[in-house]
Amino acid sequence: MKSDELTKSYSTSLWLILLVTISVQVLATFTALSLAAIAPEVATGIEVSPELVGYQISLLYLGAAIMSTAAGYQLRRWGPIRVSQASLIFCAVGAALAIVPSLLFIAIGSLIIGLGYGMTNPAASEMLLRSMPADRRNLIFSIKQTGVPIGGALAGLLSPLISKSFGWQWSPAVAALLCILLVIFMQPMRSAWDSERRNGVVLERRVFDAITIVWSSVQLRWLSICGFFYAAVQLTLAAFIVTLLVSDVSFDLIEAGLVLALIQVSGVLGRVFWGWVADQLGHGLTVLMLTGGICLICAFFVMSITELWDKIIIYILFVVLGFNALGWTGVFQVEATRYAPVGQAGAVIGGITAPSYMGVIVGPSIFSLVYILSGSYTNNFILIALFATLGMFCLVFVGLSNKKNSS
Template identity: 40%
Template sequence: MSAETQDIPASPLPVWQVLAATLATQSLTTLCALALSAIAPRAAADLGVEPALVGYQVSVIYAGAVITSLAGGGFVRRLGATRASQLALWLTAAGCLLSGLGGLPGLALGALVIGLGYGCTNPAASHLLSRTRSGAHMNLIFSIKQCGVPVGGVIAGLLLPPITLLWNWQAGLIACAILSLAISAALFRVRRGWDADRIASARLFISPLAGLKLIWNHQILRWLAFCSFAYSAVQLSLTGLLVTYLVAEIGLDLVLAGSLLAIAQVAGAAGRLAWGWLADRLRSGSKVLIINGVIAAAAAILTALITISWPVGLIAAVVAVFGFCAVGWNGVFMAVIARQAPPQSIGLATGATLSITFAGVIVGPSGFAWMHDRLGLSYADGYMLMAIVTLVGVLCMVQARKGIPAR
C-alpha cells in the first residue's frame, strides 16, 4: 500500500464506475496535452513559427507534470482523489484556453498549466483504483486505465484536424476544454462519497527529495528510472512530432497524417494490454521491456525511411508497430517498479520514478526540436536518433535485470 493510502479507512468503491472515471480523466487530460501536436502545422503557420516548436511546448507540459507528480500524494490526502481528478481536468481545460489566446507567451503559459493538471492524474487514479474490489484482476484494471493515454491521442488525431480545417486551430483547443469540463462536472455526483477518506488536516505538499533519494540508493530502481527516461523521450517524440514529420517532410495532408497518428495511438493502447499479458505469461516484466525496446528501435529506423512513394498501408503498418511498442511499455514498467520497490514505499518510488519518466519527455521533444532548428537535423534523422536512444534504454533495462531475482 502506498504512503498516500495507508492508515486510511478501507471503503471499497465500485470497480467499473471508478475505472470509467479514471479512464475518462486520463483520456481527457492526455487529449489536452497532445492537442497542439495534432494541429501543429496549422497553428505554426498562423503564428509564423516553425512547426518543430511543438517539441518545446510538449516539454513545458511535462515540466509542469514533474512538479505535481511529486506533490500529488499530498493533494490526494488533503483534497480527496476525486477532487484532485477534477482539479486536473480544470487545469488542463484552462491551459487549452490560455494556449488558444495566440502568441508564444500564451502557448508557454497554457502548456505549463496543462502540465500541472496532467501530473495530478496518476496519484489520484491509483488511490481510487486501490480502493476497489478488483481482486485478481487488479493488473488488468490498472492496464485498462493506462490505456487512457493512447485513447487521448486517438481522440486528438481524429477530432482536432477536422475541427481545425473547418474552423481554426483555436476551435480545436476550445473543444478540448469543453470536453474536460464536462467530465469534471460528471464527477460532482460521486465526489462526496468517493472522497470520504480525505484528511483535511493533511499536508498539501510532500518533499520530493525523499522519493528521489529512495530510487537513487536502490540500484534496480535507479536503472529502471534511467530506462524510463529513454523510453519516454522516444514515446513523446513519436506522438508529439509524427504529424509534423509526415506533413512537412513526407508531404502527406494534415487529415491523413492525423489519422496515422491515431493508428499509432490505437496500436499503443493494444500494446499496453498485450505487453502486460505477455509479461504475466513469461513471468518477467524486465524481459518483456527489453523485447519491447528492441522492436521499437527497429520501428524507429523504418519510420525514418518513409517516403511519399510508400503505400499508405505500409506507412500505417510501420507507425502501428512503433506505437505498439513506444506507447505500450508503461503498464509493464509500473508493475516492475511495484514489485522491486520496498513494500512500504511503493507509492513513493512510483511517484519519484514518474518524475524521471516525465523528465525524459521534457528532454526528448525539446531536444529533437532544438537539433532541428539549430543543427539542421531533419525529422528523418531525428527518428534515427530515437532508435539509438531506445537502445540506450534497453541497455539500462539489461543492467536492472541483472539485480532482479528470477521468479
C-alpha cells in the same frame, strides 16, 4: 469505515473506477496533444516554425514532472478524486490560455496543462491499488493506461477536423469545455472515494519526497531512468509524426492526423496485450525489453521512408511502432510498485513518472535541435533508436540488481 469494508466497497466498483480513471486520462491527454496534432496550422497562425512544437511539449511535461513529485502529499491531503478534479481544472485553464494566438500565452498554457497532467497517474493508481487483485495488476493498470493513447487518437482525429472547420483555436477550446464537464460529473463520487483523506495534513518540506523514495532504491532508480528514455521515444513520436509526414512524405494534414490516430489506437491495443502477457509470464522486465527492441527496429525502418513508399506500408510501420512505443507504461508502473515501501505505492508512481516526464521534455527538445542541424525528420529517428537502446540497458541493470538481492 473498517479497512476490510473499504476494500470490499472498492472491489465492487472496480470497473467504475477504471471508467473514471480512463476518462480523466483521455481528456488530459487530448488536451495535452491537441496543439501538437495541428502543429503546422498553429505555427502558421502565430507565425513561428512548426518544429517549435517540441518545445511546447517540453514545457507541458516540465509542469507534469514538477507536480507528480508532490503526489504523496496531494493524495494524503485531498484524496484521489479531488486530485483528479484538480488535474482537469488545470488542463482547462491551460487550454483556455492556449486559445490566445500568442507564443507567450501558448507557452504559459502548456505549462499549466502539464501541472494538471502530472496529477493524473498517481491519483488513478491510488484508486486502483485499493481494489484490484494482485494477479491481474499488469492487465488492469494497462487498461487504465489506455486512456493516454485514446486521448491521443482523439487529438489526431478531431483536432485537424475542428481546425479545418472552425479554426485552430477551437481545438483547445473544446478540450477545456470537456474537462470542466468531467469535473462536474465526478463530484458526487468524492465522499465515498476520498474517505481516507486527511484534512489535517499540512504542507511540509518533504512534500516532494516521492522522488527521494524512488532514488533510494537501486531497482527503482534504474527503472526510473529507463522510463526517461522510453518516454522520450513515446512523446517524440507523438509530437512529430504529423509534421514528419507533412514535411518529408507529402501527406496532407488529415492523412497525417489519421496516422497519429492509428498510432494511438495501436497503443491502446498494445497496452492491453502487453499487460496480459506480463501477467501470464509473471515477468514485467521481459515485456519491457521486448517493447524496447521492437521500437529500435522500427526506428531504423522509419529512417528509410520516402515519398515513393506505399502509404499502406507507412501505416503498418507506424501501427507496429505505436503498439510498442505506447504499450509499455502499465507494465512499467506495476513493476515499480513491486519495489515500493508499504503504503507508498501511490507516491512511488508519482516519483517514478517524474523522470519519465523529464524524458518527454528532453526527447522532443533534442529532436527539434537536431532537426535544425539535419533538416530531415525521418533521419532524426536515429534518436528514437538511441533512446530505446539506452532504456533497454537500464532494464538490464534492474535485472542484475534483482539477482544480487535474491542471492
